[in-house]
Amino acid sequence: MKPKKRVTIYDIAKKLNLTASSVSRALNNSSHVNENTKQLILKTAAEMNYKPNSLASNLRKGKTQTIGVVVPRINQNFFANVISGIEEAIYQKGYNLIICQSNENHEKEVQCVNTLMNQHVDCIVISVSADGNDYSHLQNALDHNIQLIQFDRVAENLETLKVINDTEQASFEAVSHLIEQGYKRIALLEGPQVLGIFRQRRDGYLNALKTNNLPVDESLIIPNSWTKEQTTANVRALLSMPNPPDAIFASRDDFSALGVLEVANDMGVKVPEELGICGYSNEAFTQITSPSITTVDQHAVYIGQTVSNLYFHEAEAKGKEKESRNSPKTISIKPKLLIRGSTQRNK
Amino acid sequence: MKPKKRVTIYDIAKKLNLTASSVSRALNNSSHVNENTKQLILKTAAEMNYKPNSLASNLRKGKTQTIGVVVPRINQNFFANVISGIEEAIYQKGYNLIICQSNENHEKEVQCVNTLMNQHVDCIVISVSADGNDYSHLQNALDHNIQLIQFDRVAENLETLKVINDTEQASFEAVSHLIEQGYKRIALLEGPQVLGIFRQRRDGYLNALKTNNLPVDESLIIPNSWTKEQTTANVRALLSMPNPPDAIFASRDDFSALGVLEVANDMGVKVPEELGICGYSNEAFTQITSPSITTVDQHAVYIGQTVSNLYFHEAEAKGKEKESRNSPKTISIKPKLLIRGSTQRNK
DNA sequence: TTGTAAGCGTTATCAT
DNA sequence: ATGATAACGCTTACAA
Secondary structure, X not given: OOOOOOOOHHHHHHHHOOOHHHHHHHHOOOOOOXXXXXXXXXXXXXXXXXXXXHHHHHHHHOOOOEEEEEEOOOOOHHHHHHHHHHHHHHHOOOOEEEEEEOOOOHHHHHHXXXXXXXXXXXXXXXXXXXXXXXXXXXXXXXXXXXXXXXXXXOOOOOOOEEEEEOHHHHHHHHHHHHHXXXXXXXXXXXXXXXXXXXXXXXXXXXXXXXXXXXXXXXXXXXXOOOOHHHHHHHHHHHHOOOOXXXXXXXXXXXXXXXXXXHHHHHHOOOOOOOOEEEOOOOOXXXXXXXXXXXXXXXXXXXXXHHHXXXXXXXXXXXXXXXXXXXXXXXXXXXXXXXXXXXXXXXX | OOOXXXXXXXXXXXXXXXXXXXXXXXXXXXXXXXXXXXXXXXXXXXXXXXXXXXXXXXHHHOXXXXXXXXXXXXXXXXXXXXXXXXHHHHHOOOOEEEEEEOOOOHHHHHHHHHHHHHOOOXXXXXXXXXXOOOOHHHHHHHHOXXXXXXXXXXXXXXXXXXXXXXXXXXXXXXXXXXXXXXXXXXXXXXXXXXXXXXXXXXXXXXXHHHHOOOOOOHHHEEOOOOOHXXXXXXXXXXXXXXXXXXXXEEOOOHHHHHHHHHHHHHHOOOOOOOXXXXXXXXXXXXXXXOOOOEEEXXXXXXXXXXXXXXXHHHHHHXXXXXXXXXXXXXXXXXXXXXOOHHHOOOO
């Protein structure tokens, strides 16, 4: 089999005794081309199995109709769903998606952003990694006039478009719900406090206690741990205290909540009677454990759609008026507390 | 703020009274450039905040160092993990990944493949959607001399590299395990039979029954259903039979296994005492339900790594000898049966 | 409506 | 070791 060069618009032009410009026009259905020749060109292009070369086209046009996303991990439900939301929305506009994962590694994140810049994506959508708080790579992207949209985990003092959850409020509601159910000693499993979203979850927790005149017991606030084993050990220690908590808000994520449930089962602690458990992020499994786990849904898909809409809205605006670019607009989406079995006491 | 044009190698060249070729050479650290000037160029490039334009470079070189992946859904654990595996492996070689999801939709899948071809990816990695069995778009890619690697759900009579699981064997082992545990009437929840992997799971099931001289009862074989509600209804009907099954092999996936567990809990059927449950694909939650769910681990990350290795291996081979391209090699990976609580009877 | 020609930012092939 | 130049495939003024 011979190498078989890819057919270009020149090949089509030659075959039809036309010129490349006409072919290009027809292919982009410009109005400045005769309807008949246009049909002819389209037909021959199909016959010759022509595939446009996006590289060339993008290089020439200076834009790629491509959006790049950087997330810590794509195999986390929340991110996978946000990406689905973005993808769905941009796809129908003929845009493409390049997905990179930083693996929670700052260096890799920098590399991802650079790659995307080199690829000349029209927009970079990012949720920053938990590792490191140097955002010069993002500033750099901004300096290069690249549309930047942050979501969920955002570098706050970077002036970009942002789509976030009202995390503190959600956290406040979750803890308030626990208090309503009669839980009085509520422990908190924290996420990494370098990230704003986890500080906000802590703030919401503290706020709810304060609002309800409950004391804050520092020994009930457990700092983030990176391994499952460590989490399990922490929870076990917590439940073995002389004066153990009667509820645990696993603000880190549902996986830690699941860990709590496991330990509770293991130690014979009844959920929700003796221990209330609330997780965060509405992983699919929280619905089917027994008891099912109360959690916070972040509307991930909707966040993705919002990001896309924001981009297109901004892109249009940029087209019309000058200088509206990278206006530091922030859209806040209200998460929803899903009350399930793990916090519903049969009083 | 002025538009700020991106700096090119010409800008660097001009500043240093050199020519673009030298700058290019230095940037690609060619051997044909003086060490001093090279350092100088590198330094100035950094100072000027130069970012290479991959579009131009790729267009010129005719290759993109980019691999495209098409999967039904990225928010399914299995696929997310395969992608992670691929990404990790190719990243260190300086390759990029473009991820597309077909949403189990044939038309969208075709579109994805076309997009990737237009983007001139060096390789397309695909797991085909369950919808439709027309693979002309893939044949087309092959005709265009694009390296194609299929994994998991493969179009069998397409001559490409393939990385698959030994699904039938895994399924056989799963059912054999159920039989060993003393279950005698084993029902099967099928996945969509258009896909080979699901036919193989069925074959493994039938084979295990036959090998153990157990009768095949067609009323225990439940065809795939696309909604959770339907699955639940099916399982309920199954367990309400006068002569109900004492085990269910949810060969479709762990979510259907979870559905079974739910229904069983709901109906007061004890797992594993009265009903054994085995799922497929080792979703994270199967470890933490109670009882935990016996399932089959497909080594998703490893599949991803294998795909990458296969690509690089093939790429090298192609470099050396002519005509080894697209040899229809198939690598089969043995899945692992994870025996957990849902099938371990305390006899 | 169609053709001509320049240019997007690189890299490769010649020269020098 | 460096420079000049063509080419990758496409789009787009401008001209006809």
